[in-house]
Amino acid sequence: MKYRMAMAALLGMTALSLSVRAEGLTQGDPAKAQKIVAQTCAACHGADGNSTNPTYPKLAGQGAAYLYTQLSDFKKQDGKPAKRPNPIMGAIVANLSQDDMHNLAAYFASQKPKLGYATDAKLAKAGEAIYRGGIMDKNVPACMACHSADGAGIPTEFPRLAGQHAQYVVAQLQAFRSGTRANDPNAMMRTIAGKLSDDEMKAVAEYISGLH
Secondary structure: OHHHHHHHHHHHHHHHHHHHHHOOOOOOOHHHHHHHHHHHHHHHHOOOOOOOOOOOOOOOOOOHHHHHHHHHHHOOEOOEOOOOOOHHHHHHHOOOOHHHHHHHHHHHHHOOOOOOOOOOHHHHHHHHHHHHHOEHHHOEOOOHHHHOOOOOOEOOOEOOOOOOOHHHHHHHHHHHHHOOOOOOHHHHHHHHHOOOOHHHHHHHHHHHHOOO
């Protein structure tokens, strides 16, 4: 009971924080983003947001609010360090205006995500148990509590995970665990990832890669 109450409180605070960050987002224009996508984004993420390189995330179908927030977090603001330091993305967003980021977010959100497939059935099965049930002994909540049973997420609060590259998912979980990625409100993902072993990360990432 205490486990469920603690997780509910943590999820509630994080949802509120994310909702506040998403307030006031303007509606972007996908058409105005096409030139930037073709010249800059497509090389890594694909013209339609369905990256074929497991190093780079699939963006198609991701929530526009989440995408805008991530682009903003890569960008240095008012001379302050970026909330999500990344040399590649930092250089790219440095020259993007607020409107550019809104338009890019709207563009990728409007693209149709392609299905992904797990390649290791045994590993995916282990990951399914974590994704759907969490790990009670470690106070790790079920991933689907925030990212939904089908991995669609909650557009203004929690990102879409369904079909995401396993390699990328593991890399982000490891970054949260080490603290090199720290733009998660209330340190929610850092708290969760800090309790996961490498094998558990690989398992849940494998399940996510085939989730749809």
